[in-house]
Amino acid sequence: MADRGARRTLLLAAGVAFAAGAAALLWPPPGGSAAAFSPPPEDVCIVPPPRAIAAIPYDPASGLGLHAPRPVPPEARCPVCGMYPARVPRWAAQIIFRDGAAHFFDSAVDLFTYVEDSTPFDPRYGREEVAALFVTDVGGQGWIDARQAYFVTGSQARGPMRGADLPAFSSAAAAAAFVAERGGRVIGFDAVDAPLLKALRGANHPH
Numbered sequence: 629m630a631d632r633g634a635r636r637t638l639l640l641a642a643g644v645a646f647a648a649g650a651a652a653l654l655w656p657p658p659g660g661s662a663a664a665f666s667p668p669p670e671d672v673c674i675v676p677p678p679r680a681i682a683a684i685p686y687d688p689a690s691g692l693g694l695h696a697p698r699p700v701p702p703e704a705r706c707p708v709c710g711m712y713p714a715r716v717p718r719w720a721a722q723i724i725f726r727d728g729a730a731h732f733f734d735s736a737v738d739l740f741t742y743v744e745d746s747t748p749f750d751p752r753y754g755r756e757e758v759a760a761l762f763v764t765d766v767g768g769q770g771w772i773d774a775r776q777a778y779f780v781t782g783s784q785a786r787g788p789m790r791g792a793d794l795p796a797f798s799s800a801a802a803a804a805a806f807v808a809e810r811g812g813r814v815i816g817f818d819a820v821d822a823p824l825l826k827a828l829r830g831a832n833h834p835h
Contacts, residue, residue: 681707686728694728697762697771707749708738716788724760736794763796778803783812
């Protein structure tokens with residue numbers, strides 16, 4: 629009898645511990661405020677979970693156009709590397725899809741990586757679903773249409789992954805001034821070809 633009672637007590641304790649763990653995984657609860665979310669301060673680069681990171685749906689109450697750039701939600705994670713783009717606002721990028729859903733990226737390199745082949749990251753939203761691409765002006769001018777941006781490659785600048793990246797600018801003059809100070813060369817959207825992207829990916833995602 630005593631053994632049976634001890635076993636019952638152990639099983640009850642295990643059940644309580646399991647329930648507490650499950651509650652922790654589900655916090656914050658569905659519908660909770662996104663503003664309350666705070667990524668861990670030690671976060672640098674997080675490998676994404678085995679499942680794809682879902683695109684964030686369009687919110688009609690935002691007052692923004694269906695395909696307009698939007699603020700990066702603090703809970704959004706880059707579908708390529710798993711980082712929180714809101715932590716690196718000078719480098720953040722975003723893709724807006726035809727239905728208004730969006731993916732957010734920690735840098736232009738990961739945006740280009742997704743556009744090249746989205747299948748490993750989110751098979752639901754491929755290149756044919758893309759309505760708009762935006763990158764952040766490193767000089768503080770806000771969002772830029774990525775197809776109109778001026779990128780700098782080969783500079784001394786290091787992106788969120790601590791590797792070579794593609795700082796973006798809204799004007800050729802600003803990009804040239806950056807090159808004069810930090811080195812590299814100015815290129816346009818179409819010049820980010822497969823060999824360049826492969827080299828940049830290797831510097832940022834060596835695994």
